[in-house]
Amino acid sequence: MEYFLELFMGGLTRGSIYALIALGYTMVYGIIELINFAHGEIYMIGAFTALITASVLAVMGVHQFAIMAIAMLAAIVYSSAYGFTVEKIAYKPLRHAPRLSPLISAIGMSIFLQNYVLLAQTSDFLPFPSLIPDFKFLEPYSNYLRPTELVILLTTAVVMVFLTLLIKFTKIGKAMRATAQDRTMAMLLGVNVNRVISTTFVIGSALAAIGGVLIASHIGQINFFIGFIAGIKAFTAAVLGGIGSIPGAVLGSFILGLTESFATGYVSSDYEDVFAFALLVLILIFRPGGLLGKSTTQKV
Amino acid sequence: MADPLLNVQNLTMDFGGLRALDHVNIDIQQNEIIALIGPNGAGKTTFFNCITGIYTPTGGDILITAPLRSGAASKTERINGLKPNQVTEKGMARTFQNIRLFPNMTVLENVMIGRHCRTRSGILGAVLRNHTMVREEQAVVDASYQILEKIGLSRFVNDLAKNLPYGAQRRLEIARALATEPFLLLLDEPAAGMNPHETLELDTLITRIRNEEKVSILLIEHDMKLVMSLSDRIFVMDYGKKIAQGTPEEIRNNPMVIKAYLGEECDVES
Amino acid sequence: MMTFTEIKKSFLTSLWFMFLTFPIMVIRVNTIEKQVIWRWENMWYVGIGSFLLSFVWRYFLRRKERGNNHANEHIANMSSSIQRIFSRRRYKIPAMVAAAMTVAVFPFVMNSYQTNIMITALMYVMLGLGLNIVVGLAGLLDLGYVAFYAVGAYTYGLLNHHFGIGFWTVLPLGGALGALFGVLLGFPVLRLRGDYLAIVTLGFGEIIRLILENWNEFSYGPSGIAHISKPSLFGIKLSFSGEITYMYFLMIGMVCFTIFVVNRLQNSRIGRAWIALREDEVACQAMGIDKTRTKLTAFALGATWAGMAGVIFAAKTTFINPASFTFMESAMILSIVVLGGMGSIPGVIIAALFLILLPEYLRAFSDYRMLLFGAIMVIMMVFRPQGIIATVRRNYNFKKAEN
Numbered sequence: 001m002e003y004f005l006e007l008f009m010g011g012l013t014r015g016s017i018y019a020l021i022a023l024g025y026t027m028v029y030g031i032i033e034l035i036n037f038a039h040g041e042i043y044m045i046g047a048f049t050a051l052i053t054a055s056v057l058a059v060m061g062v063h064q065f066a067i068m069a070i071a072m073l074a075a076i077v078y079s080s081a082y083g084f085t086v087e088k089i090a091y092k093p094l095r096h097a098p099r100l101s102p103l104i105s106a107i108g109m110s111i112f113l114q115n116y117v118l119l120a121q122t123s124d125f126l127p128f129p130s131l132i133p134d135f136k137f138l139e140p141y142s143n144y145l146r147p148t149e150l151v152i153l154l155t156t157a158v159v160m161v162f163l164t165l166l167i168k169f170t171k172i173g174k175a176m177r178a179t180a181q182d183r184t185m186a187m188l189l190g191v192n193v194n195r196v197i198s199t200t201f202v203i204g205s206a207l208a209a210i211g212g213v214l215i216a217s218h219i220g221q222i223n224f225f226i227g228f229i230a231g232i233k234a235f236t237a238a239v240l241g242g243i244g245s246i247p248g249a250v251l252g253s254f255i256l257g258l259t260e261s262f263a264t265g266y267v268s269s270d271y272e273d274v275f276a277f278a279l280l281v282l283i284l285i286f287r288p289g290g291l292l293g294k295s296t297t298q299k300v
Numbered sequence: 301m302a303d304p305l306l307n308v309q310n311l312t313m314d315f316g317g318l319r320a321l322d323h324v325n326i327d328i329q330q331n332e333i334i335a336l337i338g339p340n341g342a343g344k345t346t347f348f349n350c351i352t353g354i355y356t357p358t359g360g361d362i363l364i365t366a367p368l369r370s371g372a373a374s375k376t377e378r379i380n381g382l383k384p385n386q387v388t389e390k391g392m393a394r395t396f397q398n399i400r401l402f403p404n405m406t407v408l409e410n411v412m413i414g415r416h417c418r419t420r421s422g423i424l425g426a427v428l429r430n431h432t433m434v435r436e437e438q439a440v441v442d443a444s445y446q447i448l449e450k451i452g453l454s455r456f457v458n459d460l461a462k463n464l465p466y467g468a469q470r471r472l473e474i475a476r477a478l479a480t481e482p483f484l485l486l487l488d489e490p491a492a493g494m495n496p497h498e499t500l501e502l503d504t505l506i507t508r509i510r511n512e513e514k515v516s517i518l519l520i521e522h523d524m525k526l527v528m529s530l531s532d533r534i535f536v537m538d539y540g541k542k543i544a545q546g547t548p549e550e551i552r553n554n555p556m557v558i559k560a561y562l563g564e565e566c567d568v569e570s
Numbered sequence: 571m572m573t574f575t576e577i578k579k580s581f582l583t584s585l586w587f588m589f590l591t592f593p594i595m596v597i598r599v600n601t602i603e604k605q606v607i608w609r610w611e612n613m614w615y616v617g618i619g620s621f622l623l624s625f626v627w628r629y630f631l632r633r634k635e636r637g638n639n640h641a642n643e644h645i646a647n648m649s650s651s652i653q654r655i656f657s658r659r660r661y662k663i664p665a666m667v668a669a670a671m672t673v674a675v676f677p678f679v680m681n682s683y684q685t686n687i688m689i690t691a692l693m694y695v696m697l698g699l700g701l702n703i704v705v706g707l708a709g710l711l712d713l714g715y716v717a718f719y720a721v722g723a724y725t726y727g728l729l730n731h732h733f734g735i736g737f738w739t740v741l742p743l744g745g746a747l748g749a750l751f752g753v754l755l756g757f758p759v760l761r762l763r764g765d766y767l768a769i770v771t772l773g774f775g776e777i778i779r780l781i782l783e784n785w786n787e788f789s790y791g792p793s794g795i796a797h798i799s800k801p802s803l804f805g806i807k808l809s810f811s812g813e814i815t816y817m818y819f820l821m822i823g824m825v826c827f828t829i830f831v832v833n834r835l836q837n838s839r840i841g842r843a844w845i846a847l848r849e850d851e852v853a854c855q856a857m858g859i860d861k862t863r864t865k866l867t868a869f870a871l872g873a874t875w876a877g878m879a880g881v882i883f884a885a886k887t888t889f890i891n892p893a894s895f896t897f898m899e900s901a902m903i904l905s906i907v908v909l910g911g912m913g914s915i916p917g918v919i920i921a922a923l924f925l926i927l928l929p930e931y932l933r934a935f936s937d938y939r940m941l942l943f944g945a946i947m948v949i950m951m952v953f954r955p956q957g958i959i960a961t962v963r964r965n966y967n968f969k970k971a972e973n
Contacts, residue, residue, distance in 0.1 A: 035765050048594060055599035059606050074593070081590055093631060093952045099764050100711055101951045104908055107713070108947025111901055115941040120594045120612075127602075228897070232776075235769065270784040277773040277780075284770050285758045352856060388858035396856075402849035405842075406963045413846045417858030419839055423867060426838030427831050437839070445968035458965045480858050 005145075007265040008258070013149045013218065015257025016156035020211030021234035022241075022249040023163065024083075024204025030180040030244040031200050032095075037106035038086050039208060040231020041113035044224060046079035046209030047128070047216040048117060054129050068131040075209040082113075083205025084198055092194070110228075117224040125223045128216040148218040155214060159207065160250065167246065172199055180244070229273060236280040242290025251291060303365040303376055304329050305484055305516055306351070306392070311360035313343075313350055313540075320346045322540040323360065328484065330367060333510055333517045335527040337551075338537035339560060344520045345397055347537070348488055352394050353384040366391045367483055389417045393477035394486035397520075399469050401476070403462035407453060410461050410472055411444040414479025444479060450512075451475040451505065467498040471505065478513065485509065487519040491526050499526055506530055528552070536560065576625070584621035591616045630953050673822055677815040685814050689886060691926040692821040693879055698906040698918040699828045700875025705904065706912035707841060708868035709848025710760070711768040713900055714775025718748040718873040720782060720895040722880020727795040727890050728788075737801035737885050741878060748877020749870045756869040760862055775900055782892040794891025801885050817886055824882065825919075828875065833915060835871070837964055844868050845913065898940065905943040908950050911957020921958065 021043055028036045054071040062070075090109045094102040132148045167173035178186040179196045187193045215230075216222045233256065241252025256276065264272050283290065304327040313321040320343045328334050336344050350357040357380060365376045379387055388394075393414070402410050419440060425433035448454045451471050456464055461472060470490055477485055490506070491499045503526055509515055521527050527534065528548045536544040536551060538560040544551060551557055595612040599605070677685045697719065704712045722744035729735040729743075759770045782789045789795075800813055801820060808816055835841045843864045846854045855861050884890050906925055910917030925943070929936040950957065 033765075035769065045594070052593045052597050052599055055604070056597060056606050059604055078590070078593060085586075085590060090948045090952070093634075097951070097955065100709060101955050103711060103765055103768060104904070105948045105951035107901065107904070108944045108951070110944070111898075111940055112944030112948065115938075115944060117594060119937065119941060120591075121598065126599075232769075232773070236773075239766075239769075271780065274777050274780045274784075277777045280773045281759070281770050281777070284762055284766050288762060288766060354852070354856070383860075384852075384855040385858045385860050388856060393858075394856055396853065400850050400853035400856075402846045402853065404849060404963070405845060406965070408966060408968070409842060409845075409963060413842055413854070413857050413859070416839060416843055421839050423835065423840055423871070426840055427834050429834060433838075440839070441966045441968045457968075458963075460963065476857060 003265070007261045009145050009149055010265075011258035011261030012254065013152050013257070014261055015237075015254035016152050017211045017215045017230070017253075018234045018237045018257055019156060019250045019253035020159065020207045020214075021230060022238040022253050023246065024208050025235050025238040026241075026243055026246060026249040027176075027200050027204050029238070030246075031176065031183075031197060032091070033099075034091060034102050034106065035235065036091075036201075036204075037103070037231070038090070038109040038113055039083075039204065040227030040229075040234070041110050041117075042079050042083050042086070042205045042227070043208035043212040043230060044222070044227030045082050045113065045117065046075040046205075046212035047222045047226065048121065048224075049078040049209075050075040050131075050213040050216065051126060051128055051222060054131060058129065064131075064133065067129075071131060072210070072213050075213045076206045079205040079209030079212070080202040083201040083208075086113075087198060087201040092197075110231075114224050114227065121224065123224065125221045128220050128222050130220065131213070131217045146218075148214070152214045152218060155210065159210060163203075163207070163246070166203075172196070176200060232280070233276050236276055236283075239280065239288075239290055240283050242292040245290070245292045248290055248292035305365060305367065306518070307361075307363040307365070307376075308351060309361045309363070311347070311350060311362065312358050313346055313355060314358045320540050321350065321357070324537070324540075324542050326535055326542065326545075328516055328518055331510060331514065331516055332532045333506065333519070333530050335531040335534045336518060336520045336537065337522070337524075337527055337534060338543075342537040343540040344537055345488060346540075348394060348486055348520065351379075351387075352392060352486065353379070353382050353387040356381045364390060364392065364484075385417065388480050388482075391481065391483040392486060393480040393482035393484075395470075395473040395477055395488055395490060397488040397492065399473060401461040401469060401472060403460065405461060406458050407448065407456045407461055407464065407472060408441070408444055408458065410476050411447055411479045412440050414476045415440045415444060418481055447475050447479055450508075451478070467494055467501075470494065470502075474505070474509070478509065478515070482515060485515050485517045487517065487521075489520050489522065491521055491523045499523060502526070503530055576628075579628070580621050580624040583624040584617045587620035588613055588617045634953060677818045682811045682814045685818050687927065687930045689814070689818050689821050691923050691930075692818075692825050693883060693886070694903065694906060694926050695825050695919050695922040696821075696828050696879050696882075697876060697903045698910065698922045699825075699832050699915065700872050700879065701903050702907050702910075702913065702915070702918050703832060703835070703844070703875070704868050704872035705907050706914070706918070707836060707848065708844040708865060709764070709912075710865060710869060711764055712771045712869070712872065713768050713897070713904070714755075714771035714773070714778075715872070715876055715903055716895045716897070716900040717771075717775040717778040718751055718876035719880040719883070719899070720778055720892070721748050721751050721873075722877035723884040723890045723894070724782065724789060724795075724880075725877070726881040726884040727798050730798050730884075731795050734799075737799065737881070741881050744881035745874040745878040748873040748875070748880070751877075752870040752873025753866060756866045760865040760869065772897065772900075775895075775897060779892050779895050782895070789892070792891060792893070794889060794893075796889045798884050798888045798890070800888060821882065824878070829915060829919075836913070836915070840864070840867060848913075902940075902943055905947050909946050909958060911959045911961060912955075914957055914959045914961045917957045917959035917961075 021039065024039050024042070025036060028034060028039070050071040053074040054067050057067045057070060086109055090105045091102050094105055132151045167176060175186065175191045175196050176199070178189070178191055179193055183193055234253070237253040237256045238249045239252070240256060241248025241250065256279070259279070260272065260276060263275050306326070306328040308324060308326045311321050311324045312319070324347060336347065338344055346355070349355045351362050362379050363376050364379055366374055368374045377390070379390060382390070402413065405413070419436055421433045421436050445454065445457065448457055451474060453468060453472055453475060456468060461469065464472060474485070474487065474490065491502055494502060506517060506519070507530065510517055531548055534546065534548055534551045535542055536554070536557050543556050543560060544554045546554065592613065595616060596609050598607040598609060600607070676688060680688070697715070701712065701715050704710050704715070725744045725747050726737065726740045729740055755771070755774055759767055762770060783792055785791070801816070803816055843854070843859050846857070846859065847861065847864055851861060883894070902925070906922045907918055909925065910919070910921030929939040935942070
């Protein structure tokens with residue numbers, strides 16, 4: 001039973017991280033119908049920025065809580081800035097190009113960012129400082145709930161609530177929903193579509209940064225390549241839930257996280273990644289609309 | 301009277317809860333030019349998409365009786381649910397409301413694509429280039445060029461399709477559809493965006509295609525002058541239903557039709 | 571016009587990039603010894619670089635916007651007139667002779683190290699031309715191309731290891747197995763829209779690699795298969811440099827064969843159908859072309875070439891392991907196709923030679939190779955999606971109507 005609980009909590013944690021990244025994919029897709037391949041790299045850059053900031057602050061002898069807050073903030077700011085810039089360089093000039101063009105551009109951007117970090121930093125795994133304190137009150141449950149897991153779950157929950165409020169009630173949220181429904185119409189009605197798209201990238205990137213920092217302090221090490229696998233898995237989750245749908249992305253992420261956790265725990269850990277990829281291929285073949293997505297009829 | 305070329309019975313199409321087509325009946329006889337008219341959103345293009353296999357209709361029958369070249373009795377087939385390419389192979393070719401050419405291929409190549417389903421050479425033939433294949437290829441080129449001459453596009457033959465003037469692009473779509481050797485040509489708003497002079501040319505072109513190529517024509521069109529001068533019979537649709545049919549003269553005086561159109565105009569004015 | 575606002579714009583851009591690259595470029599932490607290294611000079615490089623580049627970027631962007639019909643047409647006409655000149659007999663034959671001479675003497679003039687690099691480059695020419703069928707002609711974005719390459723390589727590796735079967739027997743077999751995998755994967759996924767297809771093929775590529783890495787009993791895992799036989803030449807025992815020369819000419823032969831086949835396919839009924847499919851799927855289907863079948867042939871043919879290239883790769887290196895078949899390899903082949911120009915045979919050849927040889931000869935470049943590939947994909951898509959050598963549609967000879 002305890003093993004089950006451990007796997008369950010592990011699965012929820014994974015799911016939370018996937019959800020934070022998957023939201024970026026799904027929101028961008030909802031608005032400009034583009035698979036933002038570079039999104040995984042934004043997450044990786046978030047983790048790197050946090051690592052660098054935290055290390056500098058640690059050398060300067062700043063208090064642990066301050067380090068945690070500042071590192072998280074730096075990661076969010078920088079990831080958002082990168083997301084914003086990537087959109088301006090690689091996608092905006094291609095708004096009216098054939099579908100394949102922005103996709104190739106996105107893949108190029110992803111490769112570029114990976115190698116940029118590889119060259120400017122290092123190809124080795126870097127130990128990531130534990131930014132999250134050991135909570136004393138968790139000791140009796142330490143077999144299946146680690147402090148980092150608790151923080152990840154709570155943070156994700158809070159972020160989700162904020163995101164929902166933002167999209168439901170704010171002006172920009174309404175503009176985003178309108179643009180997702182019909183970009184031309186939104187533009188005619190005075191929505192600044194370029195700003196909506198930029199905002200979407202910024203929000204998505206900020207969420208990915210939070211995910212990046214949390215998982216890095218949970219696992220304890222990062223390198224330039226972490227964005228690739230995490231990106232694909234989060235994308236799988238987004239597709240599983242129905243790409244373009246925000247609740248779908250969250251649902252898909254938890255399903256993926258839990259199944260992965262149980263599969264590696266009870267079956268075998270060798271094929272952990274194969275499992276996620278196979279799931280992705282199967283969903284796309286049998287239910288490309290996802291669980292909560294709508295199937296679209298092509299207009300002629 | 302012989303079986304109609306195209307006999308659509310009780311065609312129904314639902315999108316979720318929305319009924320876009322409601323028990324539509326239409327028949328087309330050999331060598332007829334038929335127009336399908338109606339206010340915007342009446343379901344005309346949906347009707348086209350259903351009979352050309354782009355949508356699978358929810359209910360009803362689409363029956364075709366392809367005329368044989370020999371003039372012998374031909375059999376009637378139900379084509380519901382066939383894929384678009386199979387429908388084209390059966391002998392119904394269409395054009396699109398918003399022009400859908402292959403923009404980066406030459407004008408001639410666009411027409412050659414239309415010959416695809418009437419030719420057979422495969423990968424091995426393409427690589428080995430044996431005698432049969434070379435001959436087939438040359439026949440495709442010649443036939444395509446002749447179609448361009450007939451449609452009056454031969455001076456653009458090696459231009460890229462995207463560089464053609466607008467009216468010529470519309471005519472190229474017709475040429476491409478003709479290359480598939482259809483017995484029925486479906487034109488979706490062929491005169492849209494044309495100036496009066498181009499429309500007049502189109503009028504002659506369509507009549508010529510009917511007379512010379514022995515192809516029947518079904519067209520969706522908003523230009524009433526063109527519709528009235530071209531058509532043998534007219535079908536009128538509104539809100540997914542067929543509300544009237546008859547000769548241009550009958551349609552002109554049909555109170556239902558006047559109401560459908562005027563009703564719309566009143567909405568616009570109020 | 572270099573106005574004040576222009577300079578201000580570039581200045582702000584450079585400030586933005588200095589801010590953006592600050593943590594990654596400037597700070598470097600040694601997490602073990604708790605040391606921080608500040609590399610302030612990088613900040614100035616970034617600042618000056620982005621200041622200058624932003625002028626170039628805006629200049630090209632404006633030119634593209636202004637001359638969407640005008641300037642681009644001009645470039646297209648220029649490159650097409652270059653091609654037209656070369657297609658004229660007078661220039662074509664001397665050019666071909668010169669190229670053939672260079673190709674023929676290359677391994678005798680250059681040392682075996684350089685010949686080896688050339689063999690690698692030729693392999694990428696072959697892979698690029700194969701992927702060009704799928705991406706360039708049929709417009710199907712295949713990100714798992716390397717999977718079929720791996721299938722070919724392991725077919726030869728395993729058959730040679732277990733049964734000692736020779737290269738020439740396995741070469742067609744590798745191609746056939748590549749095609750089989752292509753059909754098996756293509757059949758279910760080719761119904762998907764373009765971007766989903768890209769992801770599924772990417773996933774498939776990774777699945778194949780991970781299986782090779784983890785299924786030790788079958789593929790010997792990460793340690794791979796060693797001592798694979800080199801291709802035989804009528805049983806003659808070759809010296810070390812002889813083997814390389816032989817491999818070189820074998821590769822030249824394969825590339826010529828590939829060019830021959832792809833060129834003929836491109837100008838055939840099937841090739842036209844692929845291009846039409848790329849241009850407009852709906853119209854293509856409405857013109858009587860079977861979408862699934864046409865896509866499947868393109869996919870399977872591309873896979874055949876990857877399979878054959880894989881067999882040659884295994885024979886050349888005599889050692890294979892899963893590390894040679896990562897997504898980066900697929901990305902590299904894709905950037906060759908993108909840079910060369912989708913559907914353009916000379917473009918792909920030039921791009922492959924350029925992208926593989928440049929980093930080899932300019933050592934300074936080799937570290938930046940993948941960075942360069944990524945940048946090329948973005949820049950090409952933004953400024954010149956038709957590639958360095960755009961395809962020129964062929965003109966046909968036709969009979970005018972007799973009247």
